[in-house]
Amino acid sequence: MKTYNIRNEYVSLTVSELGAEVISLQDIPTDTEFIWQGDSQYWNEHSPLLFPAVGDWKDNQYEYEGKIYQMPLHGFARHQKFAVISRENQLICILCSNEETRHYYPFSFSLKIIYSLDKNIVHVEQYISNTSDKRMPYSIGEHIGFRIPLHEKEAYEDYYVEFEKEETACRYPLIDGRMIGNPIPCLEREKSIKLQSDMFENGAWNFEGLSSERVYIKSALHDIKVILDFPDFSHFSLWSIPAAPYLCLEPCNGMAGLPSEGNDPFKKRGIHILEPGQEETAVYSISIENNDINRKLKEEFENSIIEKRNSVRKFLKRVVTKEKIKAILRHAMTAPSAGNNREWEFFVVSKKEDKKRISMMSPYAGPAAEAGALIIPCMNTEVMKKDKQGNMWWIQDLAACSQTILLAAKEEGIDGVWMGIYPDRERVRKLSDYLKCGEKLVPFAVIAVGYAGTRIARRERYDEKLVHCL
Structure with missing residues (x-):
């Protein structure tokens, strides 16, 4: 046979x-x-x-x-x-x-x-x-x-x-x-x-x-x-x-x-x-x-993009090219969204003065000043929908998109850090006014991307006690 x-x-x-x-x-x-x-x-x-x-x-x-x-x-x-x-x-x-x-x-x-x-x-x-x-x-x-x-x-x-x-x-x-x-x-x-x-x-x-x-x-x-x-x-x-x-x-x-x-x-x-x-x-x-x-499995795991990703807060003074930003956003737009709603739009900030001003809008946004570029995902209120039960899922959608941005940055050989804006009303108001979002767009986060200016030792974060198998 x-x-x-x-x-x-x-x-x-x-x-x-x-x-x-x-x-x-x-x-x-x-x-x-x-x-x-x-x-x-x-x-x-x-x-x-x-x-x-x-x-x-x-x-x-x-x-x-x-x-x-x-x-x-x-x-x-x-x-x-x-x-x-x-x-x-x-x-x-x-x-x-x-x-x-x-x-x-x-x-x-x-x-x-x-x-x-x-x-x-x-x-x-x-x-x-x-x-x-x-x-x-x-x-x-x-x-x-x-x-x-x-x-x-x-x-x-x-x-x-x-x-x-x-x-x-x-x-x-x-x-x-x-x-x-x-x-x-x-x-x-x-x-x-x-x-x-x-x-x-x-x-x-x-x-x-x-x-x-x-x-x-x-x-x-x-x-x-x-x-x-x-x-x-x-x-x-x-x-x-x-x-x-x-x-x-x-x-x-x-x-x-x-x-x-x-x-x-x-x-x-x-x-x-x-x-x-x-x-x-x-x-x-x-x-x-x-x-x-x-x-072999361990080597492959340690070399994976997800495993290599860290939150980097210090950046080298290098240009993050428009081609890299486009590649990152191409990945970002593949993120899952409820009902394929895709409520996102993005601001890309690269000017030095704009990055500095945005870095002062939150006590945790300092890394924005020295980043190569900022990517700001926003929720489009004109696209956002409620499901049949009246629930809104845009927060999960924008969160998935933001995480994809960080992974895509690593894929492109650069690093980043996610700095929260939503749901803090004051941060949302300040950034929305600066970006002239009007009623249409709601800033969700500021993601600073650039070339890492420091090395961060990888820590094992897996904890068996947090996993519950039924």
Whole structure:
């Protein structure tokens, strides 16, 4: 079968047209392979796509409109040839219902899987469309096999799985490796599961309703991490053949059948039902981290315009050319605004006497006197509108525009500082009178731009305590 590869400077991803299956994921800096490469002694697959079934259905069959249909383990998509469109950093894999699929599944559908690369992240989008005139039951999931251990002289037991949040959860065992059994207590306010070579002797560890939407594979011996984010999936499983050197992470919407379930596909646990013409989407991502990748990410972050920007209040006596001002304002006018209202207009001030006079209109506007130029965004009252609830959003719009000006200045190799005018009425009045704004324009801020006359040491401002994840 034909394979397709996409890569960037961080990772390389290879996908087969058979089942749209990921068969290789390597990090570029070290050429480490993360995907299980298959071995007939244990398991020959790599990362099969599960559709339209997850696990076994009861007796491997179901009844629809008076007819019995056989459903293969994990469905049939992994055995189908997908049409693949290869683009830069993206693979689009498409499977449509056909004569063979209708033998198992009497529904017309379109299944599209999109793989995209973003630095060290593989994004996966799953689009499931019901193209028939009947309601369509389905489940979808992944069976992603990761090599463990990754290096020689390591053991399976050196690795562990870590959840994003503390979990109190039961796991659902498989009975005879086929059907879901009664829940077994597993986690009690715990975040991690230490891997053991014999932990899957009774089959997969299946979880339902976890709080976490992220899970890690980590090692006690090094800083290499595999990170799986699965926000759109209701079930999650861990699985391997006992003593095999791999671990499957399995985000799924659905699970294997229960002994008590009948043959009605619409009543299967975890099943999704699409109305005619409806489409659903499920997304997940795989991130790879190691020392080399993290170093590269850090360098890229530190060299970004946003990270380099500081509020500069002392400037060199250099001209800020009209071309640079035009480039800055071109960026500024791309800022978001409510309803695309774009209430802004701008004054550009470069004369020495004007800058000096404006610098005295606020106790904090001193840097304006020595700046190369001043950019003054104003709200146009003739353009400003209220929404249906009577709210005005121009303050947010002008704030977004002002921040864009500062970033655009840095993009042009100069620096700046934002000095507030609105909502101080006295500052607004003084500047409005000086600029002869009349009733039309309301000055929002004075942004001084120029070539930095001093260096400012960068400080880490990120504070985990200020972030609240739901």
